[in-house]
Amino acid sequence: MEREAVLVAIDVGTSKVVALIGEVTRDGALNIIGKGTPASVGLKKGVVVNIDQTVASIRSAVEQAERLSGYNLESAFVGVGGGHVESENSAGAVAVSGPSKEISREDIARATEVARAVNIPSNREILHVLPRGYVVDGQEGVMHPLGMSAVRLEVETHIVHASATAVQNLSKCVQQAGVRIDELVAQPLAAAEAVLSGTEKELGVAVADFGAGTTDVALFLDGSPYHTRVLPIGGNNVTNDIAIGLKTSLQVAEDLKIRYGTCNVNAVDPDEQVTVEAIGEDTGRKVDRAEIARIIDARMRELFEKLGDEIQAAGRGGMLPAGVVMTGGASQLAGTAELGRQVLQMPVRVAGPTGVGGLVDHLLTPAHSAPIGLLLWGARAITQVDLGRYESAPAHGGLGRIRDWFRNLFP
Ligand SMILES: Nc1ncnc2c1ncn2[C@@H]1O[C@H](COP(=O)(O)OP(=O)(O)OP(=O)(O)O)[C@@H](O)[C@H]1O
Numbered sequence: 001m002e003r004e005a006v007l008v009a010i011d012v013g014t015s016k017v018v019a020l021i022g023e024v025t026r027d028g029a030l031n032i033i034g035k036g037t038p039a040s041v042g043l044k045k046g047v048v049v050n051i052d053q054t055v056a057s058i059r060s061a062v063e064q065a066e067r068l069s070g071y072n073l074e075s076a077f078v079g080v081g082g083g084h085v086e087s088e089n090s091a092g093a094v095a096v097s098g099p100s101k102e103i104s105r106e107d108i109a110r111a112t113e114v115a116r117a118v119n120i121p122s123n124r125e126i127l128h129v130l131p132r133g134y135v136v137d138g139q140e141g142v143m144h145p146l147g148m149s150a151v152r153l154e155v156e157t158h159i160v161h162a163s164a165t166a167v168q169n170l171s172k173c174v175q176q177a178g179v180r181i182d183e184l185v186a187q188p189l190a191a192a193e194a195v196l197s198g199t200e201k202e203l204g205v206a207v208a209d210f211g212a213g214t215t216d217v218a219l220f221l222d223g224s225p226y227h228t229r230v231l232p233i234g235g236n237n238v239t240n241d242i243a244i245g246l247k248t249s250l251q252v253a254e255d256l257k258i259r260y261g262t263c264n265v266n267a268v269d270p271d272e273q274v275t276v277e278a279i280g281e282d283t284g285r286k287v288d289r290a291e292i293a294r295i296i297d298a299r300m301r302e303l304f305e306k307l308g309d310e311i312q313a314a315g316r317g318g319m320l321p322a323g324v325v326m327t328g329g330a331s332q333l334a335g336t337a338e339l340g341r342q343v344l345q346m347p348v349r350v351a352g353p354t355g356v357g358g359l360v361d362h363l364l365t366p367a368h369s370a371p372i373g374l375l376l377w378g379a380r381a382i383t384q385v386d387l388g389r390y391e392s393a394p395a396h397g398g399l400g401r402i403r404d405w406f407r408n409l410f411p
């Protein structure tokens with residue numbers, strides 16, 4: 001199939017960096033043609049704490065992806081994670097201008113600008129201003145107001161913002177690795193792109209990406225996000241607990257967790273013992289498998305309680321008819337969905353990414369939902385006919401270029 005565009009996604013995670021190169025074919029399919037997934041160093045809980053190490057990690061991912069694809073990577077859609085990512089909802093209203101009293105692109109942009117003018121401290125950087133819907137002369141629930149006759153246009157937006165300095169440090173690392181930024185995308189929204197169905201987003205759903213250092217959360221209703229947040233807790237906390245509880249190194253604890261870990265204490269024979277096999281100071285030692293499960297259960301329970309608090313705090317009575325869709329590396333622990341259902345009292349499923357083809361070996365696992373979602377986000381951004389939603393997005397240099405590219409395609 002003929003190639004329409006090539007785009008790149010980079011997810012700089014706490015445990016790994018993922019660089020993906022995708023091609024959008026003329027029939028709209030997205031195929032992965034290059035990937036690099038090295039372990040990352042230089043980040044803590046999704047935030048850059050060492051520039052040089054992070055740059056080296058990104059470079060390594062980029063080089064792997066370039067070698068595999070034979071494509072020279074220039075710019076990328078980049079995920080932003082870390083506990084500093086937050087959101088709020090804001091509305092903006094304007095009088096419809098022009099003699100015809102028909103809503104124009106300019107009216108939509110002005111209304112969005114008004115919504116965006118909400119008081120956000122100067123140490124925050126706005127990542128997204130996403131329209132949730134429009135109110136046209138009092139009529140709610142309008143999704144496509146362009147061309148409608150009206151006097152007054154109101155837009156409801158979901159604004160996602162992050163610490164300006166954390167964003168600058170991440171941007172610096174990506175740029176020092178030789179990559180320009182097309183757009184910065186909040187990780188929870190990227191993960192949502194890869195695992196949520198349209199119906200779930202309409203009904204009301206949460207995505208929870210359980211990573212190494214963070215849990216990315218985004219809540220959707222009526223098709224769009226209304227709460228985005230990154231919780232600074234993840235699979236590394238579980239590993240730490242095992243290391244402390246069993247007095248082992250982190251490496252041994254990680255190995256025990258992945259080999260024998262489960263959230264379901266009752267499923268483990270109380271007499272079963274497992275042997276420490278990882279290369280470490282205590283190779284050959286025996287530990288109770290039930291003890292590992294108890295430690296995991298306690299921490300995962302806490303994680304789900306925090307997630308439940310977040311869902312409650314987001315309002316709407318904590319109602320999510322389609323429940324919670326879990327993803328991320330740490331969602332792969334045996335028994336997580338069951339424990340989630342028990343603590344949250346709502347439907348919970350674990351999902352991996354869908355919607356891509358090509359070189360997907362080892363990529364269609366929950367740990368890769370965010371990077372694949374970033375690629376899907378990018379593909380939508382560069383092929384979207386109505387670029388209205390990008391007119392007011394922060395200009396990181398890349399979007400203008402995408403718009404130009406797009407205009408060349410459809411003059
Ligand atoms: N099979 C498995 N069972 C349980 N946990 C696992 C498994 N595989 C990976 N993990 C855990 O998943 C975590 C890594 O997940 P992921 O790759 O999604 O994180 P990340 O994207 O690097 O980090 P973050 O998103 O927090 O910045 C680690 O804590 C790891 O122990």
Ligand SMILES: [Mg+2]
Nearest residue numbers: 013014211370
């Ligand atoms: Mg992640």
